[in-house]
Amino acid sequence: MHLLGLVVLTLATVSVAGGKGPPPPVNIRKCCRLGEHLEKTQKCAAGASLKWVPRVWLIARNQLHQPVGEAPRHFRILENTQPDTCQEPEFIYGENKFVIFSNGSLFLDDRNLVVPTETYCVERDSALVCLPAHYRTFHHNQPYLAHPPVVARKCCGPSGAWSQLNSTCVFLDNRTLLQNFPFANSTHVELRYGFPECKNNDIAIADHFRLENFMEETGMLILESGKQFHSTEFCLEHTLDEINTYVSVFTCSEHFSHPKTAPVPNNDIRFPLYAAGLFISVVFLLATLLASFLVPSNHHVLHWRCQTHYVACLLVGDLLLAITQISGNSIIGPACTIIGEFIEMRI
């Protein structure tokens, strides 16, 4: 048994090695020297982890190279080397914005674009990329920082649409849908892909998209409701329900939530207790008031008048307080304000 197992294992190892062989070496450009990183000004500066390699996708294994931060063995790192196939490489920032394929090509997530190895350099969380000529037209031949392109996003990538039923993107691969998508043929608005980054990944449909609500100079979207979204705060997509009629606007749901009143647990024993206490004090105050009225000789004394007034105020205040304590959240709007004012004035 043992021997057989060993033979099978050996055969398997041989066939894997013989069938594929080690991947051919590829040159990967590191924008800066080891121990340096690329700043947002696109200059190199001291300070970087030795585990500086961005995510690498192993095509044959269909998984990310582990550990992240280290290079696969077939990568040859060219330090301090920037691409020279263009004048103005685009600066891309964010470690989730790109991934290096094990064959050396770079995949840009939000453009759904693969560029060859000699057209880019990378750092841990940034890259300088010479984009194909088509993309450079969006930059008006200006450096990126001076003139960021106007961008609109298609949420589910070039071939996806949104399924409301399953709250997810589904892939249709229908060329007609993409060709007819807003900005598909635009020369001044660049169509990119992906959702805005939301807290808790909470995405909501804000409205139907209307071209007249889109500001072509800035990329901002102003909805009928007056809500404004920066180009990083929304994306557009077909929903399966309205696939031939509308494109919908997707944004983070936090743009729509109003601060909610803090939930008051109904089972809190304190509120009935406070109310009971206050009702008891109301009873005693009433008794005090009645008793003082029964002694007519007091009525002209200034002290008596002050005391009566004082006790009456306390009574009304306590009564209102008791009512608010037992009614919990159910008093709303003007009634709430009026009762609040009264309590404050009386006590």
Ligand SMILES: *[C@@H]1O[C@H](CO)[C@@H](O)[C@H](O)[C@H]1NC(C)=O
């Ligand atoms: C590397 O692999 C990706 C993904 O499979 C592919 O799109 C790209 O064309 C490949 N690059 C080269 C140089 O073969």
Ligand SMILES: *[C@@H]1O[C@H](CO)[C@@H](O)[C@H](O)[C@H]1NC(C)=O
């Ligand atoms: C939604 O999910 C269900 C179950 O996973 C699947 O059968 C169905 O095809 C999905 N519908 C869409 C529109 O993707």
Ligand SMILES: *[C@@H]1O[C@H](CO)[C@@H](O)[C@H](O)[C@H]1NC(C)=O
């Ligand atoms: C692609 O979408 C268009 C428009 O929604 C539709 O008319 C066409 O039949 C679809 N084509 C395929 C192959 O699904």
Ligand SMILES: *[C@@H]1O[C@H](CO)[C@@H](O)[C@H](O)[C@H]1NC(C)=O
């Ligand atoms: C974009 O161009 C394609 C053909 O190149 C055309 O079929 C499509 O209708 C155009 N889309 C828009 C929105 O004009």
